[in-house]
Amino acid sequence: VKGSDVSQIELAPAEYRSKGQRYYRLSYWLKQKFGHSVFKACLDAGFSCPNLDGTLSHGGCIFCDHHSFSPTTDVRLLSIADQVAKQVRKWERISKNSKYLAYFQNGTNTYADPQTLKALYDAALIHPKIVGLVIGTRPDCVNDEVLDLIASYQQRSFVNLELGMQSSHDRSLEWMNRGHHNQCLDEAVAKCHARKVPVGLHVILGLPGESTADMIATAHKINALKVHAVKIHNLYVTKTTRLSRLHAEGKLHLPSLDEYLDILINFIENLDPAIVVERLVSESPPEYLVEPSWILDKKRFLLRFEQEMEIRDTWQGRKLGF
Numbered sequence: 001v002k003g004s005d006v007s008q009i010e011l012a013p014a015e016y017r018s019k020g021q022r023y024y025r026l027s028y029w030l031k032q033k034f035g036h037s038v039f040k041a042c043l044d045a046g047f048s049c050p051n052l053d054g055t056l057s058h059g060g061c062i063f064c065d066h067h068s069f070s071p072t073t074d075v076r077l078l079s080i081a082d083q084v085a086k087q088v089r090k091w092e093r094i095s096k097n098s099k100y101l102a103y104f105q106n107g108t109n110t111y112a113d114p115q116t117l118k119a120l121y122d123a124a125l126i127h128p129k130i131v132g133l134v135i136g137t138r139p140d141c142v143n144d145e146v147l148d149l150i151a152s153y154q155q156r157s158f159v160n161l162e163l164g165m166q167s168s169h170d171r172s173l174e175w176m177n178r179g180h181h182n183q184c185l186d187e188a189v190a191k192c193h194a195r196k197v198p199v200g201l202h203v204i205l206g207l208p209g210e211s212t213a214d215m216i217a218t219a220h221k222i223n224a225l226k227v228h229a230v231k232i233h234n235l236y237v238t239k240t241t242r243l244s245r246l247h248a249e250g251k252l253h254l255p256s257l258d259e260y261l262d263i264l265i266n267f268i269e270n271l272d273p274a275i276v277v278e279r280l281v282s283e284s285p286p287e288y289l290v291e292p293s294w295i296l297d298k299k300r301f302l303l304r305f306e307q308e309m310e311i312r313d314t315w316q317g318r319k320l321g322f
């Protein structure tokens with residue numbers, strides 16, 4: 001499959017609904033786009049972040065433990081080409097005929113000069129089973145030069161930029177020490193749209209001080225930004241983060257499983273049905289996690305989510321009139 005023109009494969013919402021699906025799953029979209037199963041090969045190119053190296057702050061986001069995002073031990077000792085090969089071998093034990101997206105996940109994956117970035121992205125695309133790039137970054141780290149480079153990959157490959165939004169409320173961004181406000185995200189998304197680069201946004205539900213109405217406002221903002229996909233996370237605490245100190249001092253409420261299901265379903269009911277949902281819940285390796293422990297049983301979570309959607313007889317975008 002060449003190029004990233006998501007409009008070519010955009011489905012009418014009713015199409016996945018008619019297949020019994022209550023929300024626009026990533027797996028469904030990937031199958032439509034590529035015609036076979038596609039997995040993400042998670043890569044760690046050793047990028048830092050302006051919110052960690054002192055450019056904006058040394059503390060980072062309040063929840064950040066970037067080792068727990070991709071705790072694949074010593075992957076950073078390997079070249080990008082070797083990391084790709086290792087990830088493909090791992091997935092091939094499960095599925096022989098799959099293809100892969102090279103997912104630059106750890107740190108801020110556009111935080112270097114374009115020549116350095118090009119060498120890393122090119123190295124990932126050499127493997128014959130890689131069909132695209134997914135690049136995770138901050139909205140304040142995508143200048144025109146970098147976006148032009150990313151857009152140029154659309155000639156030969158799928159490419160998707162993941163931006164950390166987290167919340168549509170600037171007071172929440174300040175609380176978590178993001179180091180940017182929402183206006184910065186608006187500008188980054190507009191620049192991606194101008195280059196037809198599909199955008200996925202990361203959001204966190206359950207932030208202190210945010211009501212359900214506040215989180216629904218974030219869903220509405222995502223709709224207005226007309227992005228391709230969203231990754232939804234519940235607020236969770238890992239060791240060695242500043243969030244873990246607040247948690248230890250008893251100053252943090254984390255939604256229970258039932259509370260989170262209610263928040264999540266409200267959010268999805270307010271999400272445009274044309275937006276792909278890439279994730280419904282946070283994941284953390286048990287050795288890093290402090291709380292909530294219910295995220296460790298993802299199968300149970302997904303089952304409860306599906307059951308609750310059935311019980312409520314609801315679906316993505318229902319509260320928007322779809």
Ligand code: SF4
Nearest residue numbers: 049051060061064107
């Ligand atoms: S932007 Fe990402 S890598 Fe940087 S401090 Fe925040 S969570 Fe960590």
